[in-house]
Amino acid sequence: MKRRYFGTDGIRGQANIFPMTPDLAMRVGIAVGTIFRRGAHRHRVVIGKDTRLSGYMLENALVAGFTAAGVDAFVLGPIPTPAVAMLTRSLRADIGVMISASHNPFEDNGIKLFGPDGYKLSDDIESQIEELLDQDLSMQLARSNEIGRAKRIDGVHDRYIEHAKRTLPRDVTLKGLRIAIDCANGAAYKVAPAALWELGADVVSIGTEPNGTNINLDCGSTSPAALSKKVHEVRADIGIALDGDADRVLIVDEKGTIIDGDQLMAVIADSWAAEGTLRGGGIVATVMSNLGLERYLQSRKLSLQRTKVGDRYVVEHMRENGFNIGGEQSGHIVLSDFGTTGDGLVAALQVLSSVKRLGKPVSEVCHKFTPVPQVLKNVRISAGKPLEDNAVRQAIADAEAALSKNGRLLIRPSGTEPLIRVMAEGDDRGQVERIVDELVSVIGSVRHAA
Structure with missing residues (x-):
């Protein structure tokens, strides 16, 4: 059954346009608070966010919803998604919420949910939330004397920094490394440079001046050219590019290669x-x-x-x-x-550990294999099921036979857009390009015929 609110990673959309409105955010707080209100203890939710302008609006709406459901809200402010997952467990919260649209532009925002174990919610629980969201929630509200309290929690940055630092092996220090880091003007703009500096590195930071509208704007892991330029400029040993909520990372080597x-x-x-x-x-x-x-x-x-x-x-x-x-x-x-969950800083620290132990340049340490040529193209569809068409099925079978053991074919509908993604990879780039073009043409002709 097609879901109305949840996508592959929580609820996401353009801020102030359904479903990313304060009204729905408040209803999410009530619905989620209702589902996780189990037992007689005081229930609590931790709520973090990235640096988007709309985060203020959604944060307040979620606090209103959770407290109305009888759940105490611990508000963390701007902090990485992995920190929210970690603090959900550390603070013995019943639920964790991250307000972020990850690598998307500032106009978008999203709501990611974590269970008390710090893991993202299952499809079954998300379905329960969806069912509640479409109901009258007035019967789920807490009694007047059971309304939750809300407070901002201090020291959460320090907690996460110490957590990240402990993941670096004890026999490894970052002394002697010049590290350029791009925080995408996002959630890690304070914690990531601080952690690297405390571990001994010489740190050069960019993307650390968020203004509410510049998150992921020409910076971060989705736009690493700025970091590549900075690595050359300051002669850094390595560059680290995070995304808006710091659950992703790309590396730039000392030559500027991504x-x-x-x-x-x-x-x-x-x-x-x-x-x-x-x-x-x-x-x-x-x-x-x-x-x-x-x-x-x-x-x-x-x-x-x-x-x-x-x-x-x-x-x-x-x-x-x-x-x-x-x-x-x-x-x-x-x-x-x-x-x-994904943690860009912690993953980067594991790479840095290998660099230090091997004593080799990043360009050598991080070039483990030569990628096989890979081509991806999208076909926009408006109706019908072209992948069930006999001509398309035959074309796919022919393509798979042509690639055989020298490549791989992947065709899948997008989970977020009306697209069919056609990807092929193999040792012969020319063959891969021809196969993708032919499949795009066949799928496109069926689409138009429909």
Whole structure:
């Protein structure tokens, strides 16, 4: 059944346009507060946000909803998403909320929800919330003497900084490294540079002057050119690019080359395998990760387990099958030894640990494999189910046969837009491009015919 509010990562949309309105945010607070109001103890929610202008509006609306449901609200202010997940457990909260649209522009915002264990909510619980949102919530309101209280919590930045620092091995220090970091004018603009400096690095920061409208604007992991330029300018040993809520990271080496999440997962997997701390016999990634990563891991006698696109599916597979490294090509890397969701700073610290221990430049440490040529194109659809058409099915079968063992084909509907994504990768770039173009043409002709 198609869901009305929740997407692949919480509720998201343009601020002040349905569903991202203060009215719905308040209703989310009441609905979620109702579902997690279990037992006789004082219930509590922790609420963090990134630096978007609309965060003030949604924060107040959520506080109103939760307190109306009888839940005490602990307001954290601007702080990374992984910090919210960590503090949900640390403060023994019943629910955690992050107000963020991650890497999207400032006009968008979103509501991410975490259970008391710090993990994102299951599809079943999200369905329960959706069902409540469409009902009369007046019967769910707390009695007058049971209305929740709200207060801002001090010291949360220090808690997260200490948590992140403890993930760096004790025998490793960042002394002698010049690190350029781009915080995307987002949630980590205070904590990430502070943590790196306290660990001994010489830190040069950009993207640390949020004004409510410049989050992810020509900066951060979705626009790393600014960081690449800064690395050259200050002759940094490494650049770290976070996104708006700091759950993603990309690295820039000393030459200014951008390194994606696939390479970073390979670096961390190699390091942990050598230390004997890698669990599951490999890593978990999505269907979008490059074939080059899979081949590299196989050469190291490690496996790559693939899931649907979305970090929640990666985490579910990790938990069910005993893996402790997983992530996405975009740089959303989950290290379950340290946290329950993607953490850009913690992942970067693991890469820095390898750099220091190996004593080699980042360009050598982080180039584990040569990516296989990968081509992705989208076909916009307005109606019908073109992937069920016989001509499309035959074209897909022919393409898979042509790639055989030398490549990989992935065709999937977008989870957020009326698009069909066509991706192919293989050793022969020309062949890959032809296959994608032919499939786009066939799917497009069926779309127009419909």
